[in-house]
Amino acid sequence: MLTASGLLVVAGPDSASAAALCAGRKVRTFPFSTGSVQVHRRGGYVCAVTVARKQGARQPMSVSVRARGSRPVVDRGRYGYRAGPVTVHAGRRCVWVQGEVGRGGVSSGWTLC
Numbered sequence: 001m002l003t004a005s006g007l008l009v010v011a012g013p014d015s016a017s018a019a020a021l022c023a024g025r026k027v028r029t030f031p032f033s034t035g036s037v038q039v040h041r042r043g044g045y046v047c048a049v050t051v052a053r054k055q056g057a058r059q060p061m062s063v064s065v066r067a068r069g070s071r072p073v074v075d076r077g078r079y080g081y082r083a084g085p086v087t088v089h090a091g092r093r094c095v096w097v098q099g100e101v102g103r104g105g106v107s108s109g110w111t112l113c
């Protein structure tokens with residue numbers, strides 16, 4: 001589809017479509033049984049997207065990013081493909097990333113320190 005800004009965006013089940021949602025370079029992927037959380041960093045900002053392994057039917061999904069010493073930024077709902085993106089300004093602080101798709105999920109522990 002052609003957006004108002006003139007960019008061509010095609011969503012698909014690969015990481016390239018998730019990468020288009022977050023600025024910067026992909027620094028981590030946290031896989032789990034029903035999907036994965038992809039984490040990107042640009043400058044002091046950290047962005048995360050949860051991507052479902054099986055897309056289509058809406059199911060409970062979430063993604064959360066928390067910089068150490070701050071509250072988490074969360075996107076939670078019923079989605080067919082992905083939750084997020086969510087972005088925090090972490091500076092040089094560690095972040096904690098969580099993601100869920102259906103009954104599966106992952107919690108990173110403090111990372112990117």
